[in-house]
Amino acid sequence: MNIVDKMKQDWNERAQHHARFWIATEDYHTEEKFAQSGKDTAQALLATLPGSHQPSWKVLDIGCGIGRVLKALASHFHHLVGVDVSSAMIAQSKQWLADYPHIHTHETSGVDLREFPHSSFDLVYSYVTFQHMPRSVFERYLREIHRVLTPNGYLVFQLPIGPFKDVPLEDTIGIRSYPLQEIEENLHRNGLGFFHRTPSDTECTDLSDPLSHQFRLAQKIGPLQPVVSVDWVELKRPHFVSALDSHLYATYAENCARAGNHQEEIHTLQILVRKIPDYLEGWLRLAALLIETGQLPQAVATMKEITILHPRYEEGHRVLRQLLQKCPNPNHSRIPSLSTTSQHSPSDPTRDTHALTDREYSTT
Secondary structure, three states: OEHHHHHHHHHHHHHHHHHHHHHOOOOOOOHHHHHHHHHHHHHHHHHHOOOOOOOOOEEEEEOOOOOHHHHHHOOOOOEEEEEEOOHHHHHHHHHHOOOOOOEEEEEOOOOOOOOOOOOOEEEEEEOOOHHHOOHHHHHHHHHHHHHHEEEEEEEEEEOOEOOOEOOOOOOOOOOOEEOHHHHHHHHHHOOEEEOOOOHHHOOOOOOOOOOOOOEEEEEEOOOOOOOOOOOOOEOOOOOOOOHHHHHHHHHHHHHHHHHOOHHHHHHHHHHHHHHOOOOHHHHHHHHHHHHHOOOHHHHHHHHHHHHHHOOOOHHHHHHHHHHHHHOOOOOHHHOOOOOOOOOOOOOOOOOOOOOOOOOOOOOO
């Protein structure tokens, strides 16, 4: 598996789980709130452009998701195109944008824009997308953006600018931060440059706000420098799970719990423990929910997984025995296994972990 495959796999999983949440984690709860967040982003983008934009411009959104911002720009431009590495995101975009025939979305490789000829767009923009890409992928995109932009075309993009911060190559959602000089050099190598400098473009002194959503404006200003070949080598850790990825799955599960949506919480916890099989706390919460909702065969399967992954966790064995007494002949053919081969070192089951106590998770 290389980084192209990994990005597709991870973003398809996120889109299939809950696309709106993974696009706008603070504004996903209702379609209305999600749509309003798209309008806010679109207004910020338009305010970044110099002078007045032209409705006749051809516009490209890189990392469009289901079209959150594209829909908000529909009344401003006659020709809009969105691309995303995730086929699942693009499939959902067809529904979200069904009433807008002048907006078109396409699945791409996630590392280039080969679908489009030279000088296809007057404006290319990207929001909360480049920050998740490995640096080599971002650089490749800058080169492709130069190719598809018209002469003097604009690039509007969001990227945390501050002290250098990187995450493992295999991390497809972790945040990368760029020093201002690095961004300027990347733009220059790829025939682009900041359109103008303002006090807000100066390098911040810390990462007190590392997830800055401020747009930056660049323009196609010159030729490309000699191409740097990028070989998408096989990943050393194809099953790597980002800390931010697991945190956001856990956050969504907690939100479901507060809303009383237990089935969605169960579904999310099942995804989380598949990704991190040694996450005992997640397994225990999943088992508790299955017991509380009367899904005893699934609870038995879950407790068996816990006892296999954490054989020294005595409370797990005790609860499993209680469940087998309550449900002695579960239809195992209808109980899917929740575990995968762990790529992690098992956590210590003797650590201070919230147990399945009789009072809270009684099977009677």
